[in-house]
Amino acid sequence: MRYQLVVCLAMVFFGPWSVAVQAAAPLSEATRECIDCHASVTPGIVGDWRSGRHAAMTVATALAGQQNTRRISATAIPARLSKVAVGCAECHTLRPGRHADTFEHNGYDVHVVVSPRDCAVCHAKEDAQYAQNLMSHAYGNLHDNTLYRQLQVSVIGAAQLENRVLTFRPAGEKTRAEACYSCHGTRLTFQGLETRETDAGEMIFPKIGGWPSQGVGRINLDGSRGACTACHPRHGFAIEMARKPATCRQCHVGPDVPAFKIYAASKHGGLYAALGGHWDFTAVPWIVGRDFSAPTCAACHVSLLADDDGEVIAPRTHRMNDRLPWRIYGLVYAHPHPKKADTRIIRNREGRPLPTSLGGEPASAFLIGALQQEKRRQAMQAVCRGCHSTSWVNGHWKRFENTIGQTNASIKLSTTLMQRIWRSGAAHGLAAGVNPFDEAVEKAWTEGWLFFANSTRFAAAMAGGGDYGVFANGRFQLSRRLSELAVRADAAARCKP
Ligand code: HEC
Ligand code: HEC
Ligand code: HEC
Ligand code: HEC
Ligand code: HEC
Ligand code: HEC
Ligand code: HEC
Ligand code: HEC
Incomplete structure (x- = not known):
């Protein structure tokens, strides 16, 4: 030493x-x-x-x-x-007793993974809010949900042929860490110390399983959830980074979660691309009309916005659902936002860990009610009204909520067809006790709700429609999957013994 x-x-x-x-x-x-x-x-x-x-x-x-x-x-x-x-x-060296990776480093008790709880020593409010954001629960929400894990296996599992039938085995740790959990976050584990040769001689370092990972719901070595570095990359921690949409693009780029592509193709995205170079991305609070003239992801979902006199238009929130009445990400239907960010606790009428039944009925006990929805709608609309009139905003909102209804109706039809196919025995789903996502026809059904209904709704919410809701990844593709399912259901009915 x-x-x-x-x-x-x-x-x-x-x-x-x-x-x-x-x-x-x-x-x-x-x-x-x-x-x-x-x-x-x-x-x-x-x-x-x-x-x-x-x-x-x-x-x-x-x-x-x-x-x-x-x-x-x-x-x-x-x-x-x-x-x-x-x-x-x-x-x-903050809170050294709390981190499993604390190691003796040149006379100091250092830990590698600085966690949200460390940041909280100075940024307490951000940490407390982020803990109630779905993002901080993204690991458990996926990993501890039996149905979502089946979806995971059907996408990233190792494929094999068993008696001419294609099946999938669960993926290994390395594949999981760079596939689903690269965005959702991994579970970090302390695996002992190792000695490494360095420029300054031999030194001892911790071995950390599941690392590196900057996923939003990473489980840290002090038991806390999330990685602030998902949006505030080290070591500049610049607010400018968090306010620019490229930061969110890393994970919200689709086709299941297409927010960035839709934003980039929207009028707001166009204004950002053409004029963003002249905007001020560092001012706090962010003055609407002076510092910037069209919203980025941050402006609509997170930022503290004010007018020229310093009057607050929207308070900052790291609990982003403060401004989200709906969950437009279909599971398998869009539904009112869940009450708790930990979605593992949700059970639908059929007892399954889904926020809606397969018939489309919301698991209401676990979802916010109409009053809370209205409060959040108002919170988001207050942002819009910084630059738009009430009639513009209301007109936009009517179309958006109409699209929620229309896409849910299409998914209801496609799910009814899928259920007929399962009942006929032409495919094997939940009732047979097997993975409902891994056969060819099941993938067509999945694409319907996961890709095309989602894209259509995201385009309605964040762009006022446009091509991601029509031909680019929207209604056209959704109706094509419906036609396929109808043909398959019909064939299954004819072939039934
Ligand atoms: C005597 C030189 C020296 C001093 C003093 C020193 N470090 Fe290091 N540190 C190193 C070297 C060398 C490495 C290894 C870099 C590598 O793995 O390539 C390292 C690695 C690290 C790592 C990464 C460990 C890993 O396994 O990824 C962290 C974090 C770190 N140092 C933080 C600190 C902090 C904080 C301090 C001050 C309290 C500090 N260091 C003081 C030389 C030093
Ligand atoms: C504001 C808190 C903060 C400060 C200040 C800070 N770090 Fe870090 N550091 C972090 C975070 C957060 C990470 C990412 C850990 C993770 O999530 O994996 C990190 C990671 C690291 C790593 C591992 C990164 C890698 O890519 O291998 C090293 C080494 C390191 N810091 C060294 C330093 C040194 C040297 C300084 C001072 C110049 C410093 N840090 C200042 C928060 C901080
Ligand atoms: C010891 C206190 C302390 C800790 C710990 C700390 N910060 Fe900070 N943070 C500050 C201070 C001081 C500022 C600058 C405040 C100002 O400019 O008025 C700041 C500013 C910031 C900003 C705004 C930067 C900008 O460009 O406007 C971000 C983002 C941030 N910190 C994130 C983090 C994250 C993430 C962590 C944990 C990895 C962390 N901080 C840990 C004290 C801290
Ligand atoms: C590129 C980043 C990324 C990858 C890779 C990724 N996801 Fe996600 N996932 C997201 C985002 C973003 C959301 C939130 C979408 C929203 O709320 O609109 C999400 C949400 C989910 C949800 C909803 C969980 C809940 O209850 O809140 C499930 C289930 C899910 N993803 C499954 C998967 C599976 C399975 C994989 C791997 C096959 C995967 N994801 C890979 C970004 C990703
Ligand atoms: C490292 C990946 C990653 C980054 C970067 C990221 N997100 Fe997410 N985001 C996710 C995942 C994964 C989820 C879904 C978590 C779940 O459903 O369990 C999510 C969920 C969300 C939600 C739904 C939150 C809720 O409580 O309903 C919003 C809104 C969101 N992200 C916006 C953003 C914005 C805005 C940015 C950029 C400032 C961003 N995200 C950056 C991965 C990421
Ligand atoms: C999903 C993206 C995302 C994650 C994850 C995230 N932030 Fe932020 N953060 C933002 C955005 C966007 C802003 C800019 C807000 C604004 O414009 O008012 C911001 C701003 C900040 C600021 C600056 C506040 C100020 O007064 O200027 C701090 C400090 C901060 N975040 C801390 C954290 C900490 C600590 C964590 C982890 C617990 C965290 N953030 C996680 C997106 C994120
Ligand atoms: C003009 C404002 C605006 C901009 C800009 C914007 N969004 Fe949104 N976003 C919305 C609205 C409105 C909704 C729908 C509200 C709801 O779901 O209740 C939404 C929904 C979402 C959702 C789905 C949340 C859920 O619970 O299903 C995610 C994720 C998201 N936005 C991420 C982003 C990202 C990432 C960007 C930037 C690439 C972005 N948004 C840009 C207004 C905006
Ligand atoms: C910082 C200012 C600002 C905010 C905040 C803002 N917008 Fe905009 N928006 C604009 C500007 C500027 C245009 C371009 C208008 C034009 O084409 O003349 C625009 C265009 C649009 C368009 C495109 C219309 C079209 O046909 O091309 C829609 C839809 C829209 N906004 C909806 C919203 C909604 C919904 C919100 C809130 C969730 C919102 N905006 C928040 C500035 C803003």
Whole structure:
């Protein structure tokens, strides 16, 4: 250990990598030491961190800001963190007893995976809200739901032929981590320590299963859920990044979750593409009409928006469902938003872990009621009214909710046909106790609700219609799957013994 420190200090004072510490705010002794080495070990990390506000500001300066301009929400922050920049040690040595990956690193108890609970020391409100966002539950919502796991196996499972029949075996850990769980997030596990040779000699590091992963619902080594870095990538943590749609594109790009493609093809997306270069993506609060003239994903779903006089148009929320009356992502129908972000608890009338029955009846005990829906509708519409008149917004909303009804009706018909095919024995589904998603005809049914009904609804919600609701991935394809299912159901009925 002493040898490594000597090597490191030698590098700092005499070595070619010697880098002057240039942060605008004073650094803690510990962070100074981290940087002395890491400026040469991981220069990308140090440079990126320097570009952000964590390097530029102390907590005490940040706390002095006015309510709507202040970028930290915690009020009681430990004194030792208050007079220094938020440096390497301030994040990577927080709450050392809580992290399974804490390891002795050059005299400090460091952990690699800085979790939402760590950020909460200064950003308490964001963490508490995010915990009630579906995203923070994205791991369990998929992994612990028997039906969704069958869907998972039918998509990423290893295919094999058994007696000329195609079947799927569950995928291994590596495949899962880079397929479904690259967005939903993995479960991290501590797998002991290992010794590695480094530029500064031999060092000991933790081995972490399921890592790397920046999925939104990652299960962390302190038991917390999520990765703030999904939208605030390290180490710049720039608000500009979170406000630009490219950040969300990584996961919301379809064809099952097509928000980004639809946004890019919408008028709002067009305005962003043509004029976004002139907008201010760093101002807090974000002034509608002055800082930007058309919304990005963040503006409609998250941002604190205000007018020129500082009057709040919409408060910021990391609990994004504050502005979502519906769940337009079909499972298999669109439905009122779930009451809780943990959807594992939902049971439909048939006792299955789905928010609607296969006939389309919502599992109402687990979903929000009409009053709460209206409150959230108002919250989203307040955003629109920053730039549109009430009649524009109401006209848009009537078409959108009409499309929810129309697409649900198409899915009801296709599901009725699918059920006839199952009953005929031409395909084997839930009643037979097997995977309802893995046969050819079942895939046609799945495409209907998962791709085309979804695209049609997303286009209605976020673009006022357009091609993703018609020919690009919408009503045309949905009706074609319906025709296929009708032919298959008819054939199954004729062939029935
Ligand atoms: C004596 C030099 C030295 C000092 C001082 C130092 N580090 Fe490191 N650190 C390293 C080296 C070398 C690595 C290994 C890089 C690699 O794996 O390529 C490393 C790796 C890490 C890792 C990644 C571990 C992993 O397994 O992925 C983190 C996190 C880290 N350091 C944080 C810190 C923090 C925080 C401080 C200050 C409290 C600090 N380091 C001080 C040299 C140092
Ligand atoms: C799904 C994307 C997403 C995730 C995940 C996310 N954020 Fe954010 N965050 C945003 C967006 C978008 C903004 C910009 C809000 C605005 O414009 O007012 C933001 C803004 C912020 C800000 C700036 C607040 C201010 O007053 O300027 C902080 C701090 C923050 N987030 C912390 C966190 C923390 C901590 C986590 C993890 C618990 C987290 N965020 C997770 C999207 C996200
Ligand atoms: C605001 C908190 C914060 C600060 C400040 C911070 N980090 Fe990190 N660091 C993180 C987060 C979050 C991650 C991502 C861990 C994960 O989710 O996998 C991370 C990851 C890392 C990793 C592993 C990344 C990789 O790609 O292998 C290293 C090494 C690291 N940090 C070093 C540093 C150093 C050096 C500094 C100071 C220049 C620093 N960190 C400052 C929060 C921070
Ligand atoms: C020790 C306190 C502290 C911790 C821990 C901390 N932050 Fe910060 N954060 C700050 C301060 C101070 C600012 C700058 C406030 C300002 O500019 O007024 C800031 C600003 C931000 C911003 C806004 C940046 C911008 O460009 O406007 C984001 C986003 C953010 N932090 C995310 C995170 C995330 C994610 C974590 C955990 C990985 C984290 N912070 C951990 C204190 C902290
Ligand atoms: C590219 C990123 C990404 C990948 C890869 C991904 N998903 Fe998702 N998933 C999402 C997003 C985004 C949502 C939320 C959509 C919405 O709410 O509109 C979601 C939501 C879900 C839900 C709803 C869960 C609930 O109860 O809230 C299920 C089920 C699901 N995905 C299954 C899967 C399966 C199975 C796989 C792998 C075959 C997979 N996903 C791969 C991004 C992804
Ligand atoms: C790393 C992947 C990832 C990124 C990046 C990401 N999301 Fe998500 N998002 C998901 C997944 C997965 C879900 C679904 C979780 C579930 O259903 O369990 C989701 C769900 C949502 C929901 C539904 C939330 C709710 O509570 O109903 C909204 C809205 C959303 N995302 C918007 C955004 C926005 C806006 C951004 C960018 C600022 C973004 N997401 C960035 C993966 C991501
Ligand atoms: C003009 C405002 C606006 C913009 C811009 C916007 N959205 Fe939306 N978004 C909406 C509306 C309205 C809904 C439907 C509300 C509901 O589901 O109750 C919605 C629904 C969603 C949903 C489905 C939530 C669910 O529970 O099924 C996701 C996910 C989503 N948006 C992500 C994004 C992403 C990612 C972007 C950027 C690429 C984006 N949105 C851009 C207004 C917007
Ligand atoms: C920051 C300002 C801003 C916000 C907020 C905003 N819009 Fe827009 N929107 C615009 C502008 C500007 C246009 C372009 C109008 C034109 O073509 O003359 C537009 C166009 C549209 C269009 C396209 C109409 C067409 O036929 O091309 C729809 C639909 C729309 N907005 C709906 C909404 C909805 C719904 C919301 C809220 C969920 C919303 N907008 C929020 C600025 C905004």
